[in-house]
Amino acid sequence: MIERRQHPRQRVLKRGMLTFLGGGGVDCTVRNISSSGARVDVPxxxxxxxxxxxxxxxxxxxxxxxxVWNSDRQIGIAFD
Known part of the structure; x- marks a missing residue:
């Protein structure tokens, strides 16, 4: 598999939250992270x-x- 990320991601296992700009949010588990993005597990x-x-x-x-992508219970995030 060809790695297309600009920044290498570090494997982690951290509790996080996606907070929505209009209010609300959802708990998540951060699985990997870099300066440009992350992969999180969500319900x-x-x-x-x-x-x-x-x-x-x-x-x-x-x-x-x-x-930037999602599957059954995962989301790929690009940071702004």
């Missing part, structure tokens, strides 16, 4: 808006992002 990608914030409280990490 369902249905209803995830076009823009949101990924929040990892333990790391005091907040980044605005958008989904």
């Amino acid at each position: 369902s990608p249905v209803g995830i808006p076009a823009q949101f914030h990924l929040v990892i409280e333990t790391d005091q990490f907040i980044r605005r992002g958008r989904p």
Whole structure:
């Protein structure tokens, strides 16, 4: 498989949250992360808006992002 990412991702297992700009959010598990994006597990990608914030409280990490792909329970995020 050809790696097309600009920045290598670090494997992690962290509790996070996708917070929606109009209010609300969904809990997630961050599986990998880099300076340009992340992969997260969610209960369902249905209803995830076009823009949101990924929040990892333990790391005091907040980044605005958008989904670039999804599967049954995973979302690929590109940070803005």
